[in-house]
Structures are given as C-alpha cells and as structure tokens.
Amino acid sequence: MSLADSCCTCATLLSDVKVPYDPDSEKPLLYNRRLDCCSRYICASCQSKNPRFQDYCPFCQISSGPSALPREGLRLPPSYTKTPHARNASRTESPPPSYDDLLTPRRVPEQSTEPPADTEDTVHFVGSDDSLQALSLAYAVPIPILRRHNHLYSDQLLQARKWILIPRSHYNGPPLSTPPDPAEEERKTKLRRWMVATKCADYNVAQLYLKGSDYNLEIAVEAFKADEEWEKNHPLEGKGKDKPKPRSRFGRGGSLSGQLS
Structure with a gap:
C-alpha cells in the first residue's frame, strides 16, 4: 500500500x-x-x-463469504462498440429518415362510403347516438376487439365513420341498424359542399338556397354569390348612428328653443 x-x-x-x-x-x-x-x-x-x-x-x-452471487461475479455489461454478426455483416445500414418525413403528418386513408361487399362480418351503419360502449353491449363484443378490428385508435373517431364491421367471430346475426337513404345522403353531401364553397355555416340558409335550386349545387352556389355581390354594391343606408332622427311636427325641434333656432 x-x-x-x-x-x-x-x-x-x-x-x-x-x-x-x-x-x-x-x-x-x-x-x-x-x-x-x-x-x-x-x-x-x-x-x-x-x-x-x-x-x-x-x-x-x-x-468472499457465503452469498447468492456467482463465484465469478456478474456478467460485464455489453460494450458500446457494436460488432456485426456474421450473417448481418454484409447488410448495409439504412440512412436515418429525413426531417421532412418526420414533420409531415401521417395521413390516414379515408373510409369508403360503401361497405365492402365481400365481407363476412356484420355491417353496422353508425348513427348520431352510437358509441363504442353501446355497440359493445348490443353485439356482445369487447371494446378492444371493436377498436382493433376497425382500426379505431380513439373512441371519438367513431363519429367520423359511416359504418363499422362487427367481427363474425363474436357475432353472427342481422345488423341492428338500417342502411341510410341514398337520396338523403346525397342531400347531406351537397349541403356540406355548399357550406364549404360559400363559407357560410348557417344550416337554414344552406337549405334555403339548395331547395330553391332543386338541390342543384352549382346553381345554389352561384345564387348565393350573386346575392352577396348585390348586397356589397347596394349597402343599406341609415344604419346605427347614421340614421336620421325623425323630424317633429313643430319644425326643427319640439321645444321652444328648437322652434326659434
């Protein structure tokens, strides 16, 4: 020492x-x-x-005394330098992903309007009052299986679906929903497209223009834009503070000082 x-x-x-x-x-x-x-x-x-x-x-x-540890001690931790295996030595490492790929949000493919015709599962058309909990009780299918079978990563995504599939392995019977009316679905689609094209989110106004054009989307959009252009060129007069005060029957004013002035 x-x-x-x-x-x-x-x-x-x-x-x-x-x-x-x-x-x-x-x-x-x-x-x-x-x-x-x-x-x-x-x-x-x-x-x-x-x-x-x-x-x-x-x-x-x-x-050095009685212990549960092995006599040769514990194994050493792995080294920081990687030695490629013989079978992986010939492989070339792929480059890391670019920042553009990481920053670009992953786009989820939209669900088709019509359900698949060759499926053996039960097709349930989603209504406004449906939820995963209610569907799980109605069809006796656990919620995790419904999520995994329909690629639902959140319960709120159900409202964006038009239909979901009930797995045949857990339910083999008729659907507990009715298919939507094609004419009504077409009207709803035109209603949403009209709101997007005109940037007007008023449901009553959209229905008014679509009904007036017999649900012709192009005519309804042109009619709304023509009305907006007319209102822009012909503004209303006398609004608010610019509105003239009503004249009194006594002349300029109802009081004595107003009559003499």
Missing part, C-alpha cells in the same frame, strides 16, 4: 482515513482491506459504516 492509494468507495486517501478503535483496548477494530479480485482498497471507515464491504467487492460484485 502506497501513500497515493485511496478508498474505492469514498475516494479518501488511505493515509487520511480515521480507523475506528476499540475504546477499552484502544486497538483498531478494522483495517484497510485490499480486494483480491481487482486489487482495489476499501478503507476501514467504509467497512465500519457498511459491514457488507468486509466480504464483498462493489465493483466486481464478488463476495
């Missing part, structure tokens, strides 16, 4: 370690211990505070 040696646990120089003594005999209770496995030192103070260090190496994790 040299003067430059230090404890491997507290990093104190062995020459500065306060060795615990027996108060009666004034003899040292412990000595600085040199580990046989790695030639490190553990000071007497650390052994006194943690008696486990008297027969255990915290670095090699080897115990």
Whole structure:
C-alpha cells in the first residue's frame, strides 16, 4: 500500500482515513482491506459504516463469504462498440429518415362510403347516438376487439365513420341498424359542399338556397354569390348612428328653443 492509494468507495486517501478503535483496548477494530479480485482498497471507515464491504467487492460484485452471487461475479455489461454478426455483416445500414418525413403528418386513408361487399362480418351503419360502449353491449363484443378490428385508435373517431364491421367471430346475426337513404345522403353531401364553397355555416340558409335550386349545387352556389355581390354594391343606408332622427311636427325641434333656432 502506497501513500497515493485511496478508498474505492469514498475516494479518501488511505493515509487520511480515521480507523475506528476499540475504546477499552484502544486497538483498531478494522483495517484497510485490499480486494483480491481487482486489487482495489476499501478503507476501514467504509467497512465500519457498511459491514457488507468486509466480504464483498462493489465493483466486481464478488463476495468472499457465503452469498447468492456467482463465484465469478456478474456478467460485464455489453460494450458500446457494436460488432456485426456474421450473417448481418454484409447488410448495409439504412440512412436515418429525413426531417421532412418526420414533420409531415401521417395521413390516414379515408373510409369508403360503401361497405365492402365481400365481407363476412356484420355491417353496422353508425348513427348520431352510437358509441363504442353501446355497440359493445348490443353485439356482445369487447371494446378492444371493436377498436382493433376497425382500426379505431380513439373512441371519438367513431363519429367520423359511416359504418363499422362487427367481427363474425363474436357475432353472427342481422345488423341492428338500417342502411341510410341514398337520396338523403346525397342531400347531406351537397349541403356540406355548399357550406364549404360559400363559407357560410348557417344550416337554414344552406337549405334555403339548395331547395330553391332543386338541390342543384352549382346553381345554389352561384345564387348565393350573386346575392352577396348585390348586397356589397347596394349597402343599406341609415344604419346605427347614421340614421336620421325623425323630424317633429313643430319644425326643427319640439321645444321652444328648437322652434326659434
């Protein structure tokens, strides 16, 4: 042991370690211990505070006394440098994805309007009052299976679907919903397209223009834009503060001062 040696646990120089003594005999209770496995030192103070260090190496994790640890110690952690396997040595690593691909949101394919004709599952047409909990109780299908079978990652996505599939493995019977009326669906589609084209979200106004044009989308949009253009060129006069005050039957004013002025 040299003067430059230090404890491997507290990093104190062995020459500065306060060795615990027996108060009666004034003899040292412990000595600085040199580990046989790695030639490190553990000071007497650390052994006194943690008696486990008297027969255990915290670095090699080897115990000189009875212990559940293996005699050769635990396995070393894997190295940071990767050595390719023989079968993977010929493979070329693919480059990392570009930032443009990471920042571009992944687009989920839209659901088709018509359900698949060759499916063996039961097709349920989604209504405004349907929920996954209600469908799970009605068809006796667990909610996780309904989500996985229809690729629903959230319960709120059900309202955006026109139909969902009830797996045949859990339900084999007639659907508990009626298919929508094609004419009504076409009217709803034209209603939404009219709102997008005119940027008018008023349902009553949309119905008024579509009914007036016999649900001809182009004529309804042109009629709305023509009315907007006419209102722009012919603004209403006398609104708010610009509206003239009604004249009194006495002339300029109803009071005496108004009549004399």
